[in-house]
Amino acid sequence: MTGFAERRGAGPLGDWVWEIRAVNGKGLDLRMRLPEGIDGLEQAARAAVSARVARGNVSLSLKLSRSSEAGAIRVNAAGLAVALDAVAFVTEEAARRGFEVRQPAATDILTLRGVMETGAPPEDTGPLLVALLADLDALLDDFGAMRAAEGRALAEVINGQIARIDELARNARDAAELRRPEMEQSLRDNLARIMAGAADADPNRIAQELALLMVKADVTEELDRLVAHVAAARRLLGEAGLVGRKFDFLMQEFMREANTLCSKSGNAELTRIGLDLKTVIDQMREQVQNVE
Template sequence: MGGKRTRMVNHALMSMTGFAERRGAGAGADWVWEIRAVNGKGLDLRLRLPEGIEGLEQAARAAVTAQVARGNVTLTLKLARGAEAGAPRVNAAGLAAALDALATVSQVAAQRGIELRQTAASDILILRGVLETGAAEEDTGPLLAALLADLDAALTAFNAMRAAEGQALAGVIAGQIARVAELASAARAAAEARRPLMEQALRDNLARVLAGAAEADPARVAQELALLVVKADVTEELDRLAAHVAAAGRLLAEKGAVGRKFDFLMQEFMREANTLCSKSGNADLTRIGLDLKTVIDQMREQVQNVE
């Protein structure tokens, strides 16, 4: 029953780990986007972005969170602006005002017979307001649009890597689920095989108790022994294991972030395996239970990588 379901591999299963780099140029700048991600319980997004580009942080955060549900993600932008961006610039209005002032000074000096030396361009450039060396007030909209277009491409590459790893994870997990199904079937067979031995052992115990205690109530003793049989029965545990196998197969075929659901399901798998071992009372069944715990623990390690 579980075998066919566990062979289904969801090609959309995503890993939480991934890396992508995207280089671009335009709008007077060169840049490199880098996206790195490792496992995390939730989404922890860290942005390392340059300042001075209005709307970049908000747009970048929205772009990543729209495509990533879990993981510790670091988004880095290395930006190199063109040389003209930081070069000194002549303020036309400041220059005009300075030249008007120099003309006025020259005119007044001439009227008073004062001879002034010839003014050099360097003398004018050092006047306040003529030369600007700070960042220019500019429209960063074109640069923002170019950066976000390349971020989309970087995210596409990032998700392609996560999907490839997710496909590999799905194959491994599917094999482990199939192995759990096989062990659960073997446990059911072992439980059936031990049944006659358990019943005979209980009959022998009942006979010994009744023979050694004349005052014992046979009905009461039989009732207590029947309770022991019920407590040793592993049918419910095996039925729940089969249900968990089916649920895991459905998760592999489910789209979207399923990592947390898998985390919870691994706890349920392990709970049934532990109970099976505690109730086995049989070497073969105990061995199968221990094998189950090993496979489930290995599967839990793989599930930690699923988004």
């Protein structure tokens, strides 16, 4: 789910730079830094990103540089008219009362509130919005292409880890078969010692208890499930669409079987294989966080 893209554009109202970044995340967490004053931009940008990205911590930003007109100083005609009317009224009222008032200079009038303005006049941001969203669409194309390329590389890594888990599961099955005579002999020896030390013990009950221990130590079911999980992981890797959450769940199942295998192993070689399995599964779980 990681990715980055940048897009630069220009129009009659200024220049802009779109930038989008994404890192791993369980769901979609979209954060945006957009300039104010462009009606509909935030809602449209959020909808555009959400339609393309389903998972990850995503940051979208837009830097907009207005044209030089944005910093120009201009006369507000309406404000000037109000100011001149006020000057005329004061002059006439002063004359009526017998006062002589000096006519103000033009520079004096310009300093009155509302006469001068900075910034561009009110503008229609509709064309700017259309141009920005068109560039955003192209940005998301670039972003998707980068993530797709990374996804292909990631698929190779995960496929290799699945193959390693499959190999270790087969090695565990071989190790379990090799330990079977050892376990059977151990159980017979234990049964003989118990029978020798407890003449009044029920041999059938003792045999049942030992058989139960044998069943509990059997790892066939765990190994069968590991093989099934390997097949499921390979199917998910070949599916189109959103499979990240399914992979998350599958990794939990992988780890559960590996933990049970280690707890039931009773054999150094089988324990070593189980620990190797847990290592590979943990590494794969980290990579799966990048899958959308």
